[in-house]
Amino acid sequence: MTRAPQTLSGFFLVLAVASAGFAARHAAATWQPAPASAAAQPQVTFNRDIAPMVFRNCAPCHHPGEAGPFPLLTYSDVKSHGRQIAFVTSKHIMPPWLPDRGELKFADELRLSEEEISTMQTWVDQGEIEGNPSDLPPQPAFTAGWQLGKPDVIIRAEKPYLLPASGSDSYWNFVFRTPVHRSRWLKAIEIRPGDKRLVHHANVLVDREESGRRLEKEPGAGFGGMELIIESEAFDPDSHFLFWKPGSPPYVEPDGMALRLDKNTDLVLNTHFQSSGKPELIQPTLGLYFTDKPATMHPMLLQLDNDRKLDIPPGEKNFLVSDDFTLPVDASVLAIYPHAHYLGKDLLALATLPDGTKKTLIHIGSWDLNWQAVYRYQEPVDLPAGTTISMRFTYDNSADNIRNPNQPPKRVLAGNRASDEMAHLWLQVLPRESADATLDPRLQIQEALSLHHIQNDPEDFEAHYNLAALLQLKGEMSGAVLQFSEAVRIRPEDSTANNALGAVLLASGRLDGAIVHLNTALKGRPDYFDAHYNLGNALAAQGDFPGALLHFRAAVRLNPQDAMAEANLGSALAETGNLKEARLHFERALQIDPKNELARENLEQLNRDSHDHPN
Amino acid sequence: MGRRRYSFGVVRLLLVVIVAAWSASLDAASCAAQKTAFDLAGNPVDPLKTAAGKVVVMVFVRTDCPVSNRYAPVIQRLSAAHAGKVMFWLVYPSKTESAEVIRKHERAYGYKLPALRDPQHVLVKESQVQITPEVAVFDAGQHLIYHGRIDDLYEDIGRARSAATTHELEDAIAAALGGKSLAADATHGVGCYISDLE
Numbered sequence: 001m002t003r004a005p006q007t008l009s010g011f012f013l014v015l016a017v018a019s020a021g022f023a024a025r026h027a028a029a030t031w032q033p034a035p036a037s038a039a040a041q042p043q044v045t046f047n048r049d050i051a052p053m054v055f056r057n058c059a060p061c062h063h064p065g066e067a068g069p070f071p072l073l074t075y076s077d078v079k080s081h082g083r084q085i086a087f088v089t090s091k092h093i094m095p096p097w098l099p100d101r102g103e104l105k106f107a108d109e110l111r112l113s114e115e116e117i118s119t120m121q122t123w124v125d126q127g128e129i130e131g132n133p134s135d136l137p138p139q140p141a142f143t144a145g146w147q148l149g150k151p152d153v154i155i156r157a158e159k160p161y162l163l164p165a166s167g168s169d170s171y172w173n174f175v176f177r178t179p180v181h182r183s184r185w186l187k188a189i190e191i192r193p194g195d196k197r198l199v200h201h202a203n204v205l206v207d208r209e210e211s212g213r214r215l216e217k218e219p220g221a222g223f224g225g226m227e228l229i230i231e232s233e234a235f236d237p238d239s240h241f242l243f244w245k246p247g248s249p250p251y252v253e254p255d256g257m258a259l260r261l262d263k264n265t266d267l268v269l270n271t272h273f274q275s276s277g278k279p280e281l282i283q284p285t286l287g288l289y290f291t292d293k294p295a296t297m298h299p300m301l302l303q304l305d306n307d308r309k310l311d312i313p314p315g316e317k318n319f320l321v322s323d324d325f326t327l328p329v330d331a332s333v334l335a336i337y338p339h340a341h342y343l344g345k346d347l348l349a350l351a352t353l354p355d356g357t358k359k360t361l362i363h364i365g366s367w368d369l370n371w372q373a374v375y376r377y378q379e380p381v382d383l384p385a386g387t388t389i390s391m392r393f394t395y396d397n398s399a400d401n402i403r404n405p406n407q408p409p410k411r412v413l414a415g416n417r418a419s420d421e422m423a424h425l426w427l428q429v430l431p432r433e434s435a436d437a438t439l440d441p442r443l444q445i446q447e448a449l450s451l452h453h454i455q456n457d458p459e460d461f462e463a464h465y466n467l468a469a470l471l472q473l474k475g476e477m478s479g480a481v482l483q484f485s486e487a488v489r490i491r492p493e494d495s496t497a498n499n500a501l502g503a504v505l506l507a508s509g510r511l512d513g514a515i516v517h518l519n520t521a522l523k524g525r526p527d528y529f530d531a532h533y534n535l536g537n538a539l540a541a542q543g544d545f546p547g548a549l550l551h552f553r554a555a556v557r558l559n560p561q562d563a564m565a566e567a568n569l570g571s572a573l574a575e576t577g578n579l580k581e582a583r584l585h586f587e588r589a590l591q592i593d594p595k596n597e598l599a600r601e602n603l604e605q606l607n608r609d610s611h612d613h614p615n
Numbered sequence: 616m617g618r619r620r621y622s623f624g625v626v627r628l629l630l631v632v633i634v635a636a637w638s639a640s641l642d643a644a645s646c647a648a649q650k651t652a653f654d655l656a657g658n659p660v661d662p663l664k665t666a667a668g669k670v671v672v673m674v675f676v677r678t679d680c681p682v683s684n685r686y687a688p689v690i691q692r693l694s695a696a697h698a699g700k701v702m703f704w705l706v707y708p709s710k711t712e713s714a715e716v717i718r719k720h721e722r723a724y725g726y727k728l729p730a731l732r733d734p735q736h737v738l739v740k741e742s743q744v745q746i747t748p749e750v751a752v753f754d755a756g757q758h759l760i761y762h763g764r765i766d767d768l769y770e771d772i773g774r775a776r777s778a779a780t781t782h783e784l785e786d787a788i789a790a791a792l793g794g795k796s797l798a799a800d801a802t803h804g805v806g807c808y809i810s811d812l813e
Contacts, residue, residue, distance in 0.1 A: 069681040083808040093773050165725065166688040168777040197681070277687035278724045342777075370773065402770045405777045 044123040045131020046075045053116050054078055055140045057095050058085075060247045063142055067196040067246030073139055079128050086124045089117045096246075096371040098364045105378040108248070147249050148190055151287030153179060157269070158220025160283035163198060166275050168405070169418065171226040175212040176267040176286055185258035187291040188251065191244040193271055194282035200370050202271040204242035204286070206259070212268040214525075226341075226418050228270060239299040241335055241374040241428060251376075252289070256296040261288070274370075297430060299334055300442045302449060304349075304391045304425040307414035308457040312343065312397040312421065314409035319343075319395040321423040323456065326388045328448045329441040330432040332380035336362050337426040341418060342369055342403040343395040349425050354386035361389070361427075369403070380430065391425040446470055461490045465497060472504055480504045488517065495524035499531040506538050514538045529558040533565055536572065545575040556585075563593035571602055579606060652706065652733040655714040660731055662738070663757045666702035670791040671753040672784070674728075674765075675706045675744050675809065678720040682772070682806035683748035686765055687724035690748075693784065694728055701788055703728045708747070708809050710734040739809055749804040752787040754794070761787035763801030771805055 044050070054072050062068030062077075071077050078085065088094040089112055097110045112120075123129070157174040164170070193199040205212075205228065215223040240259050253259065269284055306323040313319075338347040349361040362375060383389075397409050405419045406412070412421050431441035447470055453463035468483030484501035491497055502518035505511075515538050521531035536551035552569035559565060570585035583606055589599035651659040663671055674690050676683040694703035705728045707717050717730050733739060742751030743762045752761040766779035783801065790797050 069684075070679040080811050081807065083811050087808075088772055091771070093771065096773075166685070275685065276681070277684040368773070402774060402776050407776070407778075407780055 041122055041126065043129060043131075044119055044126055045129045045135065046078060046123065047131035047133060048135035049119055049131075050078060050123050051075075051135075052137050053112070053120070054085075055137060057110065057112060059140050060142075061095075063140075065144065065196070066142075067199070069197055075130050082124045082128050086121045089120050096368075098366070098368060098371055098373070099375060100363045100365050102360045102363060104359065104361065104381060107376045107378050110247075146190055146192075146287050148188055148252065148287070148289055151190060152290045153288040154285055155179065155267075155288070156285045157222065157283050159222065160281040161222060161271075163273050163280045163282055164275055165277055165279045169200075170224075170273045170275070171418070172222055172224055172271050172273065172282075173212060173215070173228060174222045174269045174271070174284055175207070175216060175220070176269065178261060178265050178267060178288070180261055180265070181263055183260060183262045185291050185294050186261050186288055187253050187258050187293075188289040189242050189259075189267070190250040190287035190289070191242070191269065191284065192287070193244055193269070193284045195280060196246060198273050198276055198280055198282065199244070199246070200272040200274060201372055202244040202269055202284070204244075205268040205270060206242075206261075207266040207268045208262060208264075210264075210266060212266055226270075226272070226416055228268070228416075239301055239428060241301075241337060241426075243337075243374040245371070245373050248373075250287075255291075255293050257299065258291050258293060258295050260295065272370075298442060299428050299430040300445060302389075302427045302429055302445065304389060304427075305423055305453075306391070306456055307423060308459075310395075310412070310414040310421050310423055312395050312412045314406075314411055315398050317396050317398045317400070318345075319397060321391075321393045321395070323391045323423070323425070324388050325449065325452050327383055327385055327429075328444045329385050330383070331429040331441075331445070332382050332432075333361065333377065333427050333429050334380055335374055335376040335428040337372075337374040337428075338362060338364060338367075338391075338393070339372060339422055339424040339426070340367055340369070340393055340395070341421050342405050343397050343401060343412060343421050344369065344393060345396040345401070346392075346394045347425075348392040349427075350390040350392070351381070351383055352388045352390065354384055383429075389425075389427065391423065393423045393425075395421060395423075443470060443473070459490055461487055461494070461497070464490065465500065468500065468504070472507075477504055477508045481508060481510075493520070493524055495521040495528055495531065498524070499528060499534060502531070502538070503534050506534060506541070511538055511542050515542070527558055529555055529562070529565075532558065533562075533568070536568055540568075540572060540575070545572050548572045549576055561592055563589040563596045563599065566592060567596055567599035567602065570599065570606075574602065574606060574609075579610060582606060650735045650737045652731045652735075652738050655717060655730055655732070657714070662702070662704045662731060663753060667757075668755055670697075670701040670755055670788065671757075672701055672703045672788065673706045673738055673742055673751045673753075674703065675708060675739065675742070675747050675749050675751075677707060677709055677747045677807060677812070678712055678716060680747045680807035682769060682804075684724060686748050686768075687726060689765060691725055691727065693788070697788060697792075700792060705730040706733050706738050706742075707731065708733045708736055708739050709812050736809070736813070744804075745809055746804040746806045747809060748806050750784050750787075752784070752791050754791040760791055761797055761801060764804035767802075769805035 058068070058072045060066070062070060062072035064071055070081065072081070095110045095112065099106065155176045155178065157176065161172045161174070189204055191202055191204060193202045212223070212228070213219070217223070240253065267286060269286065271284070273282065302325070304323040304325050306321050309321050336349060338349060340347060344367040347362070347364040347367050351359045351361055359381065361381065397404065397412055399407060399409055414421055431445055433441065446466065450463045450467035450470065453460045454467065464483045464486040468480045468487060471483060472480035481501070481504050484497060484504055487497040488494065488501050498517040498521035502514045502521060505514035505517065515535065518531050518535040518538060521528055522535065525531065532551040532555040536548045536555060539551065540548035549572040552565060552572050555562070555565040556569050566585045566589035570582045570589065573582035573585060583603070586599045586603040586606065589596050590603070651661065654660045662673060690703070705721070705726060707730060712732070714732065717732065721730055731738065742759065744751060748765060749763055750765055751759060754760050761783065763783060765784045767776065767781040768779040769775050787797060
């Protein structure tokens, strides 16, 4: 009954693909790059030279209903923005694609060649000639509505968010209650964030513990904030980047890599908006696509960071933050997601193999938060155990950085607000299965990562917590107590950590300590189901059945569908002599879960007792 | 680029001369026998004459330029703050956008300013603007005292500050109202090229 908090990292997953399918359809396009020499420029025409380039690279976003602010589908569309297009392409502002060219290729690279950029400029200089109609390729056909066909389930945010007409960037989180009544496997989530012109990016986080709901002022209202922490069951790390950016089609997970969606799981959509000049109501929808094929491969997300080193003096133009993590097992990197806020300048990730070979995993020489994305490799990048993954991020906290949210600049530390900074690098890796089936390589990575984070920052709450939960899973209770105690030392009021510490103390038979921490957990969160349940058990173990009864009643009220809570409530009632009501709750527990051993055994005991002492 | 002081009468005269050569090709049904801007009812309008004796601000926008759209609240706020003293006009330099499309755009973005269509770019030339959004400020004597960006919110397309640090339009209005000249050269706006509409 302990739950591990993980940062945003733990969860989101990629839908960051631009338009691979579309590009393939046009691979045989007739476009011929014009020679760059200005002297004898052959005539560049829209129909022959420009249309194929624009249809392939621009139209996926620049068509009605998509993120582009105007369509680019016809000669007159393109002509009415011709100089504009030549300008933004020459400055690599469009199409938006942050990574520099490197040895490793991404699945959805969206960039123009220098020849294409120069052809665009020549077309404008020559007077934007339309050309021969027979040269014009067919206009690209786009699927209206759901890109993957009708979803199995469509869920709409309960309440819209009102984006103000002006102001700095806005961050909003919508909590979606998923209408599934048993565990299902998800192969894709299509995110429809609302008016796509307003949304810079959006992430879906899988929230198995209602962490998001607790931040809502009223149910369904959503909540503000740029980054969030979502709690999760220990060590089933959600391994998927569920990411939306303009122009990217939804990503369908390959067979065997589906995402588990349980009953009572929420999906939290974390969105980044930019005001348009008029107030806008935004009410996103999600389309869920199920598969019968359960997950057989279990990738996980690794997070490198060094937030403690993020203490950037005002005026500093080149502040370096680095982190290095050595893989304890062989693994393949499937995707990468570097993340910084507005001071981020140059983001680099390297892999140094045991033989000394270096690979650049990603290099973004000119970071722009507005176009952040998850980048999926064309081919998995195989890294042997002993490979060191290095993060090297630089930051510009001078007044010359026009995106600096503080003018004049001031000292900036790590944090979740837009005016704070972050130095995070997430990698989705698929660990190679160990020959020794008793060792889950994900646990080995998780343990190594937690220890690494604690080494970086002894005050890292999440690392202590996650290490504790992992030790608990391995049955190392004294280690778990130690690490949960560290988490509680760092955040004495934290309900989740106090509940977890209470739970392991209870499991170790240290009842007095358990009761103290479980009470602290409930002080912070009076409606904390797990803490009521655990405290009920602790009090029952001390023989305080009236006290236990109180907490099991609270647990059942908070989660009427939990068979164990019902069974325990029955036990507490029976212990306090209320056999009639006890019977009702044992029966109710068996209704919820006919296999519930505790309820069955207790009911049998109750029948014997009733027989011996009929009321 | 630099701020210039034109004798306004000379500019008008030049325009009339050019128009004379063109007028033959104008549709007889067209509202004017010379180049002009139009209000949304299709009537020719000279915004400077209409507001004679007042400071005039022309704000050049297009319906599909995301940068000029983002400035709508700023423009609306400034025009409200100077109501009665400064006459604001929204100028749409598109050749093709209909009055209905423009009305719809004004409603959507909460504009309460008179709008003009400038399909022949008469006002564009008079104001020496090149980008939407750029503004032109004419003093009470109808002299162009400022043309260029509204403020420095954008450094480039897609590169915006969290808030502007200079406020050129406000400064120009203050100068025009105070009868003062402006020292600095104007900077062009960031946004969409008006020449793309030719």
